[in-house]
Amino acid sequence: MNAMGWALADGWTVMRRNLTHLRHSPGEMVGVLISPVIMIVIFGYIFGSAIPVPGGGNYREFLMPGLFAMGATAAVMVTIARVAADNGKGVMDRYRSMPMARSAVPFGHTGADLVVGAVGMAIMAIAGLIVGWRVHNGLWSTLAGFGVLLLFTYAFNWLGVLLGLLVRNEETADRLTPLFFPVTMLSNTFVPTEGMPSWLRTIAEWNPVSALVAACRQLFGNPGAPVSDVWPLTHPVAATILWSLLLLAVVVPLATHRYRIAGRR
């Protein structure tokens, strides 16, 4: 096998290891399993009762693409915590003293976390269907919607690897969590951007999360099409794919480099 092949094989081994952790401690999955339900109750029924959907329609149909996008963004937190926790452990020293591919550990982390993200998204979709969310544009469009969500999730998993290596320990990783809520809130996730003050509205419209939410609404055929003429919102699918690829192009080399040199100086 060539170097690339071994790198993939090693990444697969580390990914299986992370998934085995979850099999042994299913408790760690509880958050992933129940948070969608909590989100739907809080936003769909509590806040949603007071929020009108632009152009009419069911708020919960408007909300679900936002919750999917929130799940995709939260991927960064899942990965930061896991990478930061792993990095302090002796097992990382053993990995580094072995002749394995240097990129295997970050690829394994992101691979496993993508699987976790997909499971979370499936549960979110089932919960959504129960409360009246529907897809309206047929199979391919629906699959494209989830494809875009997973691409975005994967990019954020990689961002999580980089940040997890930078923060160095679990405690700091935990303290970062609240900082990610504004990122999802400052967007069209829960409310239309039209009512925001203009400076805030500009930030929200250029927020990649807004493009993702708009892309999902478009592909799933859910209400709340943006009445904005900024490019990311008039071409939400292309914009989301570009944002994700751009993030991956920047973060993957940085994170693998960071992993390679971590602890060596």
Place this chain on the structure above:
Amino acid sequence: MVDSIVVAEGLHKRFGTTEALRSLDLRVTEGTVCGVLGPNGAGKTTAVRVLCTLLVPDQGSASIAGRDVVRDADGVRKLIGLAGQHAAVDEKLTGRENLVMFGRLYHLGERRAQARADELLERFDLTDAAGRLVRGYSGGMRRRLDLIASLITAPPVLFLDEPTTGLDPRSRNEIWSSVRELVAGGTTVVLTTQYLDEADRLADDIAVVDHGRVIASDSPERLKAVIGSRLDVVVSTVDDTPAAAAALARLTGNEPTVDGTTVSAAVHERAVSLLTAVREMDAAGVAAVDVALREPSLDEVFLALTGKPAEEEVAA
């Protein structure tokens, strides 16, 4: 000169204001055990981390079987195994899952990784615990699993960083016998330790490390001969200590130290034994409660080699 499989020359490493290594030199002959002996913070772990490619030295060079640890790190990684004080195994996996995972990462292939795991678990008596999560292992079992994990590919050079620190005597003995078994198989072992008796029992050569450099390097026998054994005499009352000290000084030719009712002196001559000590005390009219001839402690080794007690630095 005999070929050295592990060579370190003039290693320097600084962490902030702490100089962990100050021109450390080390040579280890193939097929022998080198005991790197020193107090906490002397630079033992830093030296091992440089030799295992985990740290890049600020100055100096090191090689394993002629491969440079910085320029050919991957080449070195194929030759070494590392086990240490921070048991480097995955707590959230079972013992067997750990070994199979490491086997896969050593590219043994699925079937051989499984077979090798079972073989090692059996050989090191961990078969019963193989299916349990490492989280629930005792300290000794973890260390043993860690040691096994470094043996998957039967590497020619094995680094053991304080393998028995914090272990109970029984677990210590188990690790010791495992190490002896490996050495019998031809593995070169570099072992760091804070315990003189551990280095004495396992090592062919001892390098004493203090403040980031090797201050003495010799066989345990010659090192001990230089330092000498210690003769302890315990007397019943403090009033007897001057007479006991005088008698010990006559017998050993060395200046005794007094601690409470214990009088102690270095012994360099073989002619001095428990019997001659008891006779000397009798002749001096000292009622000795206990007389013992023992190995010097690490503190006494340091006192003999540096003229000052071993002091602990903040571990880097």
